Amino acid sequence: MKPAIQRTELRTYYYTPVHCPFCGKRVMGADPADETRITACAHTLFIAHDTAIEYRSPRFDENVSLKGLSDQEVEARWKQDEGGVDGFTDRVTVADAIKVAAYEPEPSAYGSYYGFAPVA
Numbered sequence: 001m002k003p004a005i006q007r008t009e010l011r012t013y014y015y016t017p018v019h020c021p022f023c024g025k026r027v028m029g030a031d032p033a034d035e036t037r038i039t040a041c042a043h044t045l046f047i048a049h050d051t052a053i054e055y056r057s058p059r060f061d062e063n064v065s066l067k068g069l070s071d072q073e074v075e076a077r078w079k080q081d082e083g084g085v086d087g088f089t090d091r092v093t094v095a096d097a098i099k100v101a102a103y104e105p106e107p108s109a110y111g112s113y114y115g116f117a118p119v120a
């Protein structure tokens, strides 16, 4: 299935900090004291990796039918997807949404996923 969301993949420079394509905000690692801190902007739909969806915006929840679900229910939902978090976040249909997928090289094959979309 062709993903609805437009995808960009980082495979060589997978460690490059990801910034929002719409406002330029660095969404992860912007805080030198805590590089794992997420600093989502208004355009951020989701920030995830292969074992969890770390940040979900209300627009994302609405778009992929996660609204009102508990964290456990959300996890059960993406785990049902054969593509895991990567496949699940490919289902986003928010208009002009862009996903950056950063894959660490084999044998790790660990991925990080960032979703953005313009706001009206």
Ligand SMILES: [Zn+2]
Residues within 6 Å of the ligand: 020, 021, 022, 023, 024, 025, 041, 042, 043, 044
């Ligand atoms: Zn932004």
